[in-house]
Structures are given as C-alpha cells and as structure tokens.
Amino acid sequence: MTLVARSIDPPTSALAAMPLALTLVESASLQTLRRQAANLLRRQLGLAMVECLYIDGSGRWVGRDDAAERFDCADFSHPYAHVIRSDKALGLTVTEARLRLDHDGFQAQIASLGARQRLQLRPLRAPDGRREWLGVLLLAGDPALFETLFDAPGMAAFEALLCRLWARLAREHGERQRSRVLEESLSKLNDGARRQALADRLGTRLLGRSSAMQTLRSHVVRAAETNLAVLLQGETGTGKDRVAQAIHELSARAQAPFMAINCAAIPETLLESELFGHVKGAFSGAEQNREGLIAKAHGGTLFLDEIGDMPLALQAKLLRVLESGRYRPLGASDERCADLRVVAATHQPLREQIKEQRFRADLYYRLGQFPITLAPLAERRDDIEILAQAFIGDFCAREERGDMGITPAALRLLYRRDYPGNVRELKNVIDYACAMTPPGADIGVDHLPFEQPLEKSSVATSENDTAGEAGAMVPNEIDDLRQALREIESSIIRQRLQRFGGNRAQAAQSLGLPKRTLAHKCQLLELDTK
Numbered sequence: 001m002t003l004v005a006r007s008i009d010p011p012t013s014a015l016a017a018m019p020l021a022l023t024l025v026e027s028a029s030l031q032t033l034r035r036q037a038a039n040l041l042r043r044q045l046g047l048a049m050v051e052c053l054y055i056d057g058s059g060r061w062v063g064r065d066d067a068a069e070r071f072d073c074a075d076f077s078h079p080y081a082h083v084i085r086s087d088k089a090l091g092l093t094v095t096e097a098r099l100r101l102d103h104d105g106f107q108a109q110i111a112s113l114g115a116r117q118r119l120q121l122r123p124l125r126a127p128d129g130r131r132e133w134l135g136v137l138l139l140a141g142d143p144a145l146f147e148t149l150f151d152a153p154g155m156a157a158f159e160a161l162l163c164r165l166w167a168r169l170a171r172e173h174g175e176r177q178r179s180r181v182l183e184e185s186l187s188k189l190n191d192g193a194r195r196q197a198l199a200d201r202l203g204t205r206l207l208g209r210s211s212a213m214q215t216l217r218s219h220v221v222r223a224a225e226t227n228l229a230v231l232l233q234g235e236t237g238t239g240k241d242r243v244a245q246a247i248h249e250l251s252a253r254a255q256a257p258f259m260a261i262n263c264a265a266i267p268e269t270l271l272e273s274e275l276f277g278h279v280k281g282a283f284s285g286a287e288q289n290r291e292g293l294i295a296k297a298h299g300g301t302l303f304l305d306e307i308g309d310m311p312l313a314l315q316a317k318l319l320r321v322l323e324s325g326r327y328r329p330l331g332a333s334d335e336r337c338a339d340l341r342v343v344a345a346t347h348q349p350l351r352e353q354i355k356e357q358r359f360r361a362d363l364y365y366r367l368g369q370f371p372i373t374l375a376p377l378a379e380r381r382d383d384i385e386i387l388a389q390a391f392i393g394d395f396c397a398r399e400e401r402g403d404m405g406i407t408p409a410a411l412r413l414l415y416r417r418d419y420p421g422n423v424r425e426l427k428n429v430i431d432y433a434c435a436m437t438p439p440g441a442d443i444g445v446d447h448l449p450f451e452q453p454l455e456k457s458s459v460a461t462s463e464n465d466t467a468g469e470a471g472a473m474v475p476n477e478i479d480d481l482r483q484a485l486r487e488i489e490s491s492i493i494r495q496r497l498q499r500f501g502g503n504r505a506q507a508a509q510s511l512g513l514p515k516r517t518l519a520h521k522c523q524l525l526e527l528d529t530k
C-alpha cells in the first residue's frame with residue numbers, strides 16, 4: 001500500500017499496495033493486527049515511533065498490547081483522553097507534549113523521541129454499524145512528512161482497512177469468548193446434571209429421603225470420581241458396607257474386583273496372610289503360594305471393614321501399601337505392586353483409639369483422605385417409611401408372597417423406636433413382621449416384635465385411625481428396661497393429651513408435672529400434640 005501519493009505508474013499504483021494490505025488481512029488476532037499495522041507504518045513511512053493502542057471493553061481504559069500500564073480515558077494529563085473525547089486527530093510537537101502534558105506514563109512513552117519530532121494521535125472507530133471505539137494510533141516522525149501524510153488517499157485507505165479488520169476481529173473475538181463462556185457453563189451444567197443423575201440412581205441402592213441421605217449420596221458420587229482413600233464412619237448397621245460397594249460401582253474401577261474383608265472377624269494370625277498373601281513354606285501349613293486380597297483387588301477396590309480392629313503391626317504394613325503402592329507377601333523375597341483404592345469402615349471412635357495408642361494417627365489420616373460419616377437411623381427418621389416399604393417388598397419377592405402393606409399405627413410404632421442396630425435392626429423387625437402377617441393382610445402393631453399394647457382395644461381402634469394413639473404398652477418380655485419405660489411414658493402422655501384435647505397445661509396438671517417439663521418430654525418423645 002502506498003501511503004503517500006507518489007508519481008508512479010497510475011494504473012498499477014493501487015495494485016502495488018496489495019501485498020501490504022494482505023499482511024493486515026492475514027492477521028489472525030487483534031494483537032497481530034495491531035502489531036502488523038504499527039510495523040507497516042513505521043517501515044513504510046520511516047517513522048520514529050508508531051503505537052497502535054486499544055480501548056478496552058469497558059471503554060474506560062486505553063492500553064498497549066506489550067505494556068501493563070493503561071491510560072484512564074477521563075484523565076486529561078495524557079493526549080489519548082483528548083483524542084477520544086473530541087473524536088478528532090491531535091497534532092503537536094514532542095517539545096509541546098513535554099511541556100503541556102504531565103502524565104508520567106505518556107512522558108515515558110515518548111522519552112526516546114527527539115524534541116523536534118512531531119506527534120500525531122488519531123482516533124480509530126469501527127467504520128460501520130454503531131461506530132464503536134476501537135483505539136488510538138500514535139505516530140511520531142519528521143514534521144515535513146506529517147504535513148501531507150494525513151491528506152494522502154493511501155493513509156486514509158490504510159486507516160479504513162485497519163478499522164474494518166479490527167472491528168471484524170473484535171466481533172469474532174467477542175463471539176468466540178461468548179461461546180467459550182457458554183460452553184464452559186454448559187459443561188459445568190452437564191457435570192452437575194450428570195452428578196445429580198448418578199446421585200438419583202444411587203437412590204435405589206442407598207434408600208432414604210432425609211437430607212442426611214441426600215448429602216451422603218452426593219458425597220458417594222464425588223468420592224467415586226476420585227482415587228482417594230475413603231474412610232466410612234458410622235454406627236453398626238447404618239449402611240457402610242452398602243456405601244463402600246456403591247463407591248466401587250460408580251468409580252472407574254467398577255469393572256475390576258471389589259474385595260472385602262472384616263478385620264474384626266479374622267484371627268490376628270491369619271489377617272496378614274489374608275491381606276498380603278504368602279509363598280509356599282512361609283509358615284507351617286503354607287503348603288503352596290496363596291494370593292492375598294491386595295493382589296486379588298488389583299485394579300479395583302479393597303474394602304477393609306472394622307479397620308479399628310486391625311492389629312498395630314499390620315497397620316504399619318497397610319500404611320506402607322498406601323504410601324508406596326508396594327507390598328511383600330509373607331515369606332516372599334520380592335516386593336509386588338499394588339494398584340487399588342482402599343475404602344475402610346469403622347463404627348469405633350478412631351480418634352479415641354489413637355489417644356489410647358491402639359490406632360496409628362498417620363494411618364488414620366491416610367485412610368481418611370475422603371471421610372464420610374453415616375448418620376444413625378434415629379437421626380433420620382424420615383427414612384424409616386421408605387426403608388420399611390422396601391424391606392417389605394424385598395421380603396415378598398424373596399418369599400414369593402403377594403403384596404403386603406403396613407398399617408399407619410404399625411408405622412407410627414416404627415417411628416418411635418430408637419434403633420441402636422440402625423437399618424439392619426429395622427430390616428430384621430420388618431422381616432419378622434412380614435413372617436407374622438397372614439397372607440392378604442397388612443403388617444399391624446401385633447405383628448411387630450415389640451411388647452404388646454397395654455390396652456388392646458385402644459390399639460385395635462387406632463389401627464384404622466391415623467390420628468389416633470397406639471395405646472400404652474404392656475411390657476410382657478422386657479429386654480430393654482429404658483426403652484420399655486420410654487414407651488410406657490410416651491403412651492401415658494399421649495392418652496392424657498388426647499383426653500384434654502391436646503391441652504398441654506391441663507395434661508401436665510393431671511399428671512402432676514410442670515407444663516415446661518411436659519413440653520420437654522413431648523419434644524424428647526417426639527410427641528406432636530398439634
């Protein structure tokens with residue numbers, strides 16, 4: 001592109017500019033376009049300095065691609081603010097600029113220029129549409145050149161091409177950025193939706209609608225995505241075994257084996273060989289090589305149930321497997337490689353065991369890379385109904401029995417238990433009740449393995465009365481005195497409240513109790529009098 005009109009062959013002068021124009025057109029990014037434009041001007045015109053500055057998306061700052069410093073568009077101590085505000089080109093000598101403008105950044109920018117040189121600042125705006133601001137062109141050079149340069153058609157064509165390409169690239173860049181943001185948020189959304197779908201699918205294996213169960217399911221999904229060691233803590237029967245299996249099945253190791261061992265159920269002397277395996281002759285009775293569970297779980301998951309019962313000597317060996325991924329079978333001279341994820345479970349307070357030096361603190365922290373605590377059933381009574389229904393369904397399918405339900409009174413009784421054995425206890429209760437229920441009938445209060453109702457007639461009424469009371473219990477065979485007393489107390493308070501139409505003050509007075517004490521008891525016994 002010939003920027004200043006020269007006396008060359010007129011028909012070809014326009015074509016001579018083509019390679020220069022191509023340099024600009026081929027710029028793939030805004031930064032390249034600005035750099036190429038500045039280089040072209042500097043080289044073609046023999047200028048002392050050319051800078052192509054951009055105005056950022058907020059419209060507040062003028063910036064340079066190769067410098068961190070930005071110029072505030074509202075700060076008139078530099079000339080960019082003047083050019084943008086007036087939307088007009090500005091020409092001045094370097095001497096004038098040094099005298100009149102005291103912006104440190106701008107002074108640094110022109111510091112290398114000679115005092116006699118001239119500066120020209122030109123606003124750049126998109127040529128079409130809303131004519132949005134693009135940037136500012138700063139040129140510095142011989143004053144004689146500047147006298148004609150800005151009236152030359154070549155210069156105007158150059159600026160027009162630069163602005164057109166700049167606007168197009170800016171639009172494309174904006175679109176690309178928008179679609180990247182969209183893609184990112186979509187993939188986040190998909191991630192969230194995928195996790196939610198997995199957690200929902202888990203809902204058929206880890207039953208429960210309480211918020212504790214919902215949180216548990218989402219933790220299981222998260223743990224399954226990683227290779228971290230998982231430590232499951234919770235009372236007996238809360239579902240630790242089920243959770244361990246679910247983590248394995250949802251993980252990338254699902255196709256490899258899931259090997260489980262109960263550290264409390266195996267004699268100490270055998271545990272090491274069960275886990276690590278042994279070679280022939282390692283001890284008397286070791287008549288041949290035997291693979292341990294660590295080898296069998298290769299690529300998969302090793303579930304160490306009741307980890308709190310693992311002997312200290314073995315804890316040290318397990319820690320080594322976790323840290324180095326290597327182990328040595330009993331009697332073997334060489335080490336083997338272990339590729340597995342460990343899930344450990346315990347109902348014991350491991351921290352207490354650490355204090356008593358019965359459990360290694362370093363192993364505790366290594367096993368608990370992803371700790372999960374399972375809540376006791378008594379703290380998530382919302383799950384009782386769904387679990388009970390599922391266990392009834394399991395029983396009927398297993399025993400090939402027709403459909404069976406449960407009466408509201410029996411369900412209420414289930415709600416009132418404390419379940420020290422948690423879900424396992426509930427399952428046993430339901431299995432027993434199902435067996436006691438005649439074909440075609442629903443499980444009633446009489447079929448539950450609890451003490452018989454004190455007032456049979458009142459229970460019989462309540463079987464059909466969802467708002468009624470279960471009645472006081474006759475403790476025929478008491479094997480838990482505290483529980484029996486709680487049930488009797490609960491039954492008496494219920495009846496009394498019923499007699500006084502739910503009036504706690506009257507019920508309390510009739511029982512010789514302060515109203516506050518009765519309210520407290522109602523809360524403890526979960527008696528809703530409303």
Ligand SMILES: Nc1ncnc2c1ncn2[C@@H]1O[C@H](COP(=O)(O)OP(=O)(O)OP(=O)(O)O)[C@@H](O)[C@H]1O
Pocket residue numbers: 205206207208234235236237238239240241242243305346347423424427
């Ligand atoms: N959320 C649940 N949904 C369905 N069944 C459950 C759930 N939680 C526990 N169970 C059932 O309850 C019983 C006990 O569960 P599990 O063996 O997993 O408990 P645990 O915490 O490992 O017990 P322990 O500490 O005694 O080994 C099993 O029959 C199991 O299938």
